[in-house]
Amino acid sequence: MNKRIDFNVEQIDAVSVTGPDEVADRDLMSPYVWRRPDGRFAMLVRAVPRGDYDHGAAADTGTIWHALSDDGLTFAVEGDPVLKPGPGPDDIGGCEDPTPVVQPDQSLVVYYTGVDQTRAHADLLYATGPSQAHLEKRGVAMLNSTSEGNIKEATVDRTKAGEWRMFYEYAHAEASLVGLAIGETVAGPWDHQVQPFAPRPDSWDGWHLSTGPLLTDNKDCPVMFYNGATQDARWRIGWIAFDPEYSSVVDRCIELLITPPPGPDRSAADIAFAASVVIVDRAIWLYYSLADAQLLRALIKRI
Numbered sequence: 343m344n345k346r347i348d349f350n351v352e353q354i355d356a357v358s359v360t361g362p363d364e365v366a367d368r369d370l371m372s373p374y375v376w377r378r379p380d381g382r383f384a385m386l387v388r389a390v391p392r393g394d395y396d397h398g399a400a401a402d403t404g405t406i407w408h409a410l411s412d413d414g415l416t417f418a419v420e421g422d423p424v425l426k427p428g429p430g431p432d433d434i435g436g437c438e439d440p441t442p443v444v445q446p447d448q449s450l451v452v453y454y455t456g457v458d459q460t461r462a463h464a465d466l467l468y469a470t471g472p473s474q475a476h477l478e479k480r481g482v483a484m485l486n487s488t489s490e491g492n493i494k495e496a497t498v499d500r501t502k503a504g505e506w507r508m509f510y511e512y513a514h515a516e517a518s519l520v521g522l523a524i525g526e527t528v529a530g531p532w533d534h535q536v537q538p539f540a541p542r543p544d545s546w547d548g549w550h551l552s553t554g555p556l557l558t559d560n561k562d563c564p565v566m567f568y569n570g571a572t573q574d575a576r577w578r579i580g581w582i583a584f585d586p587e588y589s590s591v592v593d594r595c596i597e598l599l600i601t602p603p604p605g606p607d608r609s610a611a612d613i614a615f616a617a618s619v620v621i622v623d624r625a626i627w628l629y630y631s632l633a634d635a636q637l638l639r640a641l642i643k644r645i
Contacts, residue, residue: 357637361419369635386440403436453496554616
């Protein structure tokens with residue numbers, strides 16, 4: 343396969359989020375950022391209890407908050423959490439991995455991961471509403487199956503031909519993998535397809551895969567900044583390109599794009615995980631989390 347596209351990282355900046363103690367006293371993950379019609383940047387972000395979540399039966403694995411920014415780097419939380427655990431059983435253990443789809447009228451469909459009380463089972467759920475401050479939970483967006491469990495981490499796009507595609511992470515044979523489904527509408531129902539791409543043995547993405555954000559400024563060749571890892575779950579960020587209908591892979595990186603800086607403690611979380619991408623004046627802004635705790639933005643150049 344001849345290489346047609348490539349990317350490199352030109353700059354990495356820290357992203358700050360200010361807010362109430364329920365945010366300030368937690369780690370932050372899954373920063374989904376988009377640009378509003380007024381030019382400001384909106385973010386949905388997961389706030390996670392620090393430590394190993396071992397804080398009693400009432401602890402959760404995450405709440406989802408909304409924040410705004412003028413520059414895309416300094417965000418301030420607006421109001422209360424937009425999605426929080428319960429009262430139903432599907433997400434009583436936590437709300438994770440927000441992925442909003444902004445409709446033409448600026449209303450939202452938000453896919454998120456719901457964790458049950460055991461914190462061992464997850465479902466891909468969704469909520470809808472006229473704005474991030476007024477979301478109503480709608481239930482399960484895609485059912486788990488005997489071969490695809492703990493479905494989560496949705497990435498959604500409408501193709502050039504007008505059909506909906508959903509990529510998602512699922513668990514199978516002690517690995518995280520990426521699945522693909524076709525939907526009639528942004529809310530489904532979803533029809534599962536063949537696995538869109540697989541781990542590559544003896545590579546940085548040789549065991550685990552997870553979805554990442556889609557770069558769709560060129561609808562003829564959409565690109566996903568996906569997450570991959572070895573069996574010991576040291577996650578890195580790479581990219582993969584598809585044909586316009588996501589029916590085949592047309593290109594894929596060999597070397598990883600983003601890796602965490604080396605840390606003094608090899609037992610600590612060694613994770614860089616892509617969450618969202620924004621185009622600003624032709625510049626590619628890739629938002630990701632580091633070590634499941636910090637938020638960063640990488641300026642990516644297409645070469």
